[in-house]
Amino acid sequence: MATHAPPVEFALPQVLTYPASTPPFLVAQGAEGRLYKTTHITSSRPCALKYRPSKSYRHPILDARLTKARIQAEAKVLDRCCREGVPVPAVYALDAGGGWLMMEWVDGVPVRQGINVWLGERPEDDAVPDAEVADETPLVDLMNRIGEAVGALHRTGVIHGDLTTSNMMLRPWAGGQSNGVSGEDGEKKKAVGGDVILIDFGLATQSVADEDRAVDLYVLERAFASTHPRAERLFTHVLEAYKQAYKKAPSVIHKLEDVRMRGRKKSMLG
């Protein structure tokens, strides 16, 4: 879901119009949902509110059915992940009929941004001298944390459906681990530091099929290659960490080979 400046001022969901709620801030606008930042219960507890407005083009019964089912499905998946220790935002409240879901606010920046800050200063060519390899450890560590997070997700039987580096947040470590390292180096290390939190489960499904897991990994691999071509070779670390985190990984990786060969090209008939 790409974000664009809203063409018009949107009507707020009713829950955000109550005088007690903190003035909402529109964070993102996608094709079918809007994300607001507001607070939950107390004004010091920030939260994210995902709102699926009703679509006038759809039949009202179909619209209500879809909105309700999608909010419920997303909440169920998040709840399941939370219970099983997958790093996702906790669900605070929801009103499926009203089309909204309130979640824990995740601080930090998307992984995409962190990686881009890290890569920012590097020369274009991919040939990295040996001396620089050690220098890459923080980025490799990040790849490992991504692999662990996805491994934990698949272990619980959840398929994300839209794994990209934009749908993962980097929540800064308390106190910051780059203490003691100062200057530009420290800044760059800080950019790729933090816990990986998976977000946006709008397309998530529950499945235990290797095929679905492999497609999930393939989507991430493709997104990674197109978003961070210069870090593409480090993607193997994601798969390595995935194998460590998830014991049925080998058969998924095997399936991934098939999915890669097939791509998403379907030959057309008729």
Added chain:
Amino acid sequence: MDTTKKKRRIALGCEGSANKLGIGIIAHDPVTNEPTVLSNVRHTFVSPPGTGFLPKDTAQHHRAFFVRVAKQALANAGVRPSELDCICYTRGPGMGAPLTSVAVAARTLALLWGKELVGVNHCVGHIEMGRAITGAANPVVLYVSGGNTQVIAYAEQRYRIFGEALDIAVGNCLDRFARTLEISNDPAPGYNIEQLAKKGGRVLLDLPYAVKGMDCSFSGILTRADELAAVMKAGGRGPDGETFTQADLCFSLQETVFAMLVEITERAMAHVGSNQVLIVGGVGCNERLQEMMGAMAAERGGSVYATDERFCIDNGIMIAHAGLLAYETGFKTLLEESTCTQRFRTDEVFVKWRK
């Protein structure tokens, strides 16, 4: 002075990838490149209610009518064969036997009149004709027909497929449901479903809704709709405890599948940051689909572009137009390469005529 003397370019296009045989003649203005439709003749093979069109019978129909349709197209345009620049034909995708029949006929014309041949991708033909008729500059394209369901956007000289049907096409789903109900295939099964649906709307029957990202699936919906049709025939009752009719079934089917199409189109529009949408292909004639797409586009501050049955439904003029665009960039298909293929993806075509 020189430019005014330049001759307009004229192409004849032959289309026969499914049950329509279409031959059209188009002219491009030498200065403005504005296309002018000189003739657009079509003859449709209509199968009896409850049946679909089979490749063998359809090919036979095309062979039987080709000469008649071609003569009519020339007569309507008032053009002599010697004035033509090239003969364009559908290379694919489509049904093998009908494609071959028309390709052979197009070759014959090219040899007979000593003209160049231009093989055209059927989907690109639809897109280019839609753009030319509506004037939409760079829209997200929803191409929906009996054989294809694709959400397409142009980027870097190719029409890229953002989303598509994972199994049967939406038009195929509608056509086959018309067969289940045994309603007429004349003028088109989808048209008759649309008319029936206008009488429905009392209830919305529950059908599966299968959207996966920007892709969608229709075979499960058809299965469920067929089951509901059997329930209806047995006198069963709908969600409101009343019996339901063919019209209610058609209404529910249209509401469900069109909502899916609009949803995937909206997602593609958000993805590429466009607020124009162009609907092409036979299902694109459906006014309910156009209305729903219009409501979505309006919410995004944009608009919908659609054409009527002359250009939405398969026709020869779109093949002539897309072929002539390619021909003007120097593209031609040599006789020994003038084959056709059932599988020919939209993104395989290098779109040299666009920036």
